[in-house]
Amino acid sequence: MPLTPVDVSRIAHLARLALTPDEERLMLAQLNGFFSHVEQMRAVDTSGVEPLYTPLSAVHEVALRLRDDAVTEADRREANQRSAPVVEDGLFLVPKVIE
Template sequence: MAITPQDVSRIAMLARLQLSADEERAMLGQLNEFFGIVARMEAVDTSGVEPLYTPLSAVAAVQLRLRDDAVTEPDQREANQASAPLVEDGLFLVPKVIE
């Protein structure tokens, strides 16, 4: 999947970035290089490979140290949302940014 200069311009606009022409060209190269790496990783046959929950488990048996799933802090939602411009039913309201 190759990124085009138009894609870079659109991404910059959505991210509210002002890039010069040189910066857009550099970004185009970096993004295409990144997606090239992703494509090479996707091409690797991983069938039969068990997922690791930690890289150390590939070397030795690792005992998980799990903790109880318990609430340890008080609910401070109202205090945290006090400075928000728009809140409804405990949720932050934000303007639509995706067309």
């Protein structure tokens, strides 16, 4: 479903853009061209295709550089919360600002 000039005007308003009528016509053509490409990509059957974790893996095998899932820093919560005016159960308490 292609965009209309009204759609482009609304998008420009929401984006706080002041477009001339020529710019709106150009933007309409560009946006409809973009959505045309999106529709073409959506039409491709990708069932059975495994997602790539990196585009390079389609070209050659890539070894992931993963680190061990281990704690590397000490728990300093109490030291960090000493300067807080109010703390309860390890959480900072702040005054309600929205009614």
